Amino acid sequence: MNHDLESALGELEDRAERSHRTGRAPLPVARIAARARARRRTRAALTIGGAAAAAVLVAGTAYGLLPDRSPAPPAISPSPSVTTQQPSPTPTPTVPAVLPAVLPTGDPARPYGTCGSLVDAPVTYPVDDRILARIAPDSASLPAGGHLVSGGEVERSTASETFVAFAVPVGGPRVAVVRDGVVVGTAGFYPATYDAMSSRSGNQGESTWYRGPLDLTVCDPGDDPAVTVGRPLPAGAYELRPWADVVTYGGADQAPAELAGGTLTFEQAAALDGAERATALGDPVSVTVTGEADEQLPLPGADAVLDRTTRAGRPACGAPAPATPVRTAMLDLQLTPAATTLPAGEALHATATVQYTGPGRLRAWGYYAVEYWIVRDGVVVGTTVQANDAFSVVDLGAGAPLLFTDEGRVLTSCVADSELPLTSGDPLPPGEYTVIPAWLLSGPTVWTPTETVLLQDPASGGYALTLGASFPVTLT
């Protein structure tokens, strides 16, 4: 027994080619072209988080050239320069409605990013520019006492040519809020005390896009009782500087397995073999606070009671249509179709938002698009869901919707030989239909300061979906 693997593989390849050419149906070039066309439209139009353009988030060196159907964070538009500080409004001569906020003063001895540090303070660990922290606010201004809705991430730089396995904070980037060169506020999607790390080895499903409301309040330098800690930042221009403590594992093609599950702290992650502590930085972003306020508004969803039981069942091809809407995992899907009468075979365009409405934060694996189930005479007859192994993690706070703009999907019939119905690729014929919008996700988990709750139905086969309100569509 001895096989020359090279020639054996060559023979196998030749045989497969002959077998395909002579005994199989040709590749469905029309369907491939249609999928590519839809993908080109989607990639051009898709935005998540309200920015104007989408950037492909790529995880892993070898995959840098690949398009990806993962949720795409918005590209960060160039920020206006913040080198010129705006003076705060002059107090009115009458008795002010609120007492003036007192901000921390700069202390050169404090490490980078901490309250009262200088913007040019040295970082605690060396900067590794292969890893970037990003912050992407929805707006450039906010009223004092309000929240700045923003997206963010800590991921490998797509500009980096060298692969690195690393670990990032599960809580996402930290944000130093800078005024006049001094950090006067510290913000983040999770509390600064949340210390857990997760791995990044270039595997699909690892990258995480955060959305949430950021508190812009006066931070506590710890040694100055005059500072009005917790007060909303006063009117003026600020610079938001994202950063994160990360751990790299040089030479490894996978981050250590111990990091799976996100249970190790930063110090524990930094104690693993080959670990090196590093700092990830990112481009600063400018925001302007307007007006004055005594108190910071509570976070959206702070008073909400966690709904642990509401879950949408999975529609089946040929089965009765589900009732809608259903807010699985307290996720509210709102969709506005551009038109509800359209020719059969043409895409149904719509804009949609998916918003978490509960307490704490919701983390789940999610897909890039809103899908549809199509109902006729009370029975599910179609869907737009395709077999799809592209996903990434979204981490949502209440009041910070994911935005899907100009989603265009052809309403197609479904195939019934799958537990979750998949599209047949065949456009539905003309007729009157009811369309149910849905967002697919898996493993929804709610984090609050006191508990972590997995909301996945164990019998769901891994998938959850939240259903928006159905609407009629006429195909002509």
Place this chain on the structure above:
Amino acid sequence: MSWEDDLDRLVAERGSALVAYAYLLTGDLSAAEDLVQDGLVRTFGRRRPEDVVWVEAYVRRVILNTYLDGYRARRRFAAVTHLVATPETAADELVAAGDRADVARALTALSPRERACVVLRFSDDLTLPEIGRRLGVSPGAVKRYLSDARRKLEPLLGPQPGLTTEDVPTITKGAGR
């Protein structure tokens, strides 16, 4: 010429060759066809596919990475495997009928990364550093994958000197496919 024309021509002229390449990775002709379709969609779904000069080579790269992505997706997200198009391993009539059936079956013993390394080594004729760059892993990791592949294949197929990981000029091949 539009990108649709380019796609038509590529599928007509090289579609079966691409399926054959994907077959080496999947071991299943249907899965290979799905993989090629996904690779073509990903390639021509780019907004500027005309920037890709060597389209077939690019599609082959996408096929490889789609294959590995699918594996990673399953490994990280096993709960949703019923939506993943590519199975772990599968045999089909092509394997059963051929006198290379034992080789094809032996390949199913390899992990996806090991299998990808073997295909890149023998079918794409790459060196260890080139394989590493293609997979986004270090040359040392490639050595480990090939060494593991050799350890699994030799009991089934006999000595495999081509899988020796001491360095690695490219393998001399006959006429290119």
